[in-house]
Amino acid sequence: EVVLTQSPATLSLSPGERATLSCRASQNINTYLAWYQHKPGQAPRLLIYDTSNRATGIPARFSGSGSGTDFTLTISSLEPEDSAVYSCQQRNNWPLTFGGGTKVEIK
Amino acid sequence: EEQLLESGGGLVQPGGSLRLSCAASGFTFSTYAMSWVRQAPGKGLEWVSVIRGKGDYSSYYADSVRGRFTISRDNSRNTVYLQMNSLRVDDTAVYYCAKGPHANGWYDFWGQGTLVTVSS
Numbered sequence: 001e002v003v004l005t006q007s008p009a010t011l012s013l014s015p016g017e018r019a020t021l022s023c024r025a026s027q028n029i030n031t032y033l034a035w036y037q038h039k040p041g042q043a044p045r046l047l048i049y050d051t052s053n054r055a056t057g058i059p060a061r062f063s064g065s066g067s068g069t070d071f072t073l074t075i076s077s078l079e080p081e082d083s084a085v086y087s088c089q090q091r092n093n094w095p096l097t098f099g100g101g102t103k104v105e106i107k
Numbered sequence: 108e109e110q111l112l113e114s115g116g117g118l119v120q121p122g123g124s125l126r127l128s129c130a131a132s133g134f135t136f137s138t139y140a141m142s143w144v145r146q147a148p149g150k151g152l153e154w155v156s157v158i159r160g161k162g163d164y165s166s167y168y169a170d171s172v173r174g175r176f177t178i179s180r181d182n183s184r185n186t187v188y189l190q191m192n193s194l195r196v197d198d199t200a201v202y203y204c205a206k207g208p209h210a211n212g213w214y215d216f217w218g219q220g221t222l223v224t225v226s227s
Contacts, residue, residue: 034213034214036152036214038152041219042219043203043216043217043218043220044152044203044205044214044217045217046213046214046215049212049213056215087152089152089214091209091211091212094167094211095154095167095169095170096157097154098144098152098153099151100150100151101151101152
């Protein structure tokens with residue numbers, strides 16, 4: 001099973017700052033990584049698929065990069081509504097697995 | 108507008124059964140793979156099961172639920188189900204229904220989830 005390790009566990013930043021979230025895979029997953037945003041009491045929302053493709057309706061301030069085992073989600077300029085948990089997910093190997101999440105707090 | 112509406116969650120004793128339903132609308136249901144993903148309290152997301160679309164309705168399961176859970180779909184009702192038997196305390200979670208273009212893919216739309224609590 002591919003283990004996805006996300007860091008940091010929590011990120012506390014001010015509006016307008018840049019957020020950099022990391023997702024590290026225990027083995028090569030090529031570019032088959034997605035990112036989701038999850039707010040309490042709401043459905044998770046797809047942000048990025050296959051490393052760098054923004055999902056429909058996702059603002060351009062969200063971007064993804066990486067390959068192999070190291071991946072990054074960048075939020076270029078934080079907005080108050082970006083407060084959420086962000087999770088990565090790989091689809092290179094069965095079973096599909098998720099990372100433990102990074103909580104982004106807006107100061 | 109796409110919608111996924113889960114139902115069927117609740118409190119059940121260990122060893123008991125529940126059937127979750129997920130009613131879909133706003134997209135061509137039969138062409139999409141449909142999955143169940145869960146989140147236990149204080150934990151991350153965990154993929155549970157997927158059933159393919161597009162005429163090939165093969166299904167796949169996480170090791171933790173294989174042999175106990177069964178996924179199925181009724182394209183005439185635009186609904187996917189998860190039959191959960193022999194429930195254990197560690198099955199306690201919010202269960203989300205999610206759709207995607209591929210069985211081994213990403214999930215481009217999710218439901219709001221339904222809570223399953225397994226406790227005596």
